[in-house]
Amino acid sequence: xxxxxxxGSSRNGxxxxxxxxxxxxxxxQKVIPGNIIVRQRGTKYHCGKNVGIGxxxxxxxxxxxxxxxxxxVKNRVFVSVTxxxxxSCSTSVVCN
Numbered sequence: 001x002x003x004x005x006x007x008g009s010s011r012n013g014x015x016x017x018x019x020x021x022x023x024x025x026x027x028x029q030k031v032i033p034g035n036i037i038v039r040q041r042g043t044k045y046h047c048g049k050n051v052g053i054g055x056x057x058x059x060x061x062x063x064x065x066x067x068x069x070x071x072x073v074k075n076r077v078f079v080s081v082t083x084x085x086x087x088s089c090s091t092s093v094v095c096n
Contacts (some may be wrong), residue, residue, distance in 0.1 A: 027069050031061040037079055046072070048080030 025037045038045045038059040047053050048070070050063045061067075065081040072078050 025067045027067055029067050030065070031067055031081060032064050033061055035061045037061060037067055037081075044077070045069075046076050046078050048078040050081035051079055 019039075019041075021039045021041065023038055025031055025035060031037065036058055037051065040057050040059070043053075043057055045059055047059060048068070050061065050065060051059050052062050053059055059079050061081050063081060065083050068080045068082050070078050070080070
């Protein structure tokens with residue numbers, strides 16, 4: 001039989017830091033090659049034109065231009081980089 005109270009508090013009290021996921025660039029914002037547009041777990045956002053996807057599903061710009069978001073088949077959101085701002089301003093997503 002134990003004579004001490006269970007001292008579990010020293011083993012508790014740890015937590016990992018947040019992973020800083022989400023949109024890093026909004027619709028209509030200018031990007032250069034290599035800029036991260038979205039950090040995500042899984043493919044909540046899908047690749048469109050002129051963007052690449054990393055092994056951790058990070059979407060990044062492959063060329064200079066403006067970020068655009070559009071809905072496609074099965075209500076999927078596609079992220080693209082276009083040359084002109086006029087295309088991106090019509091379908092812009094506002095960041096909070």
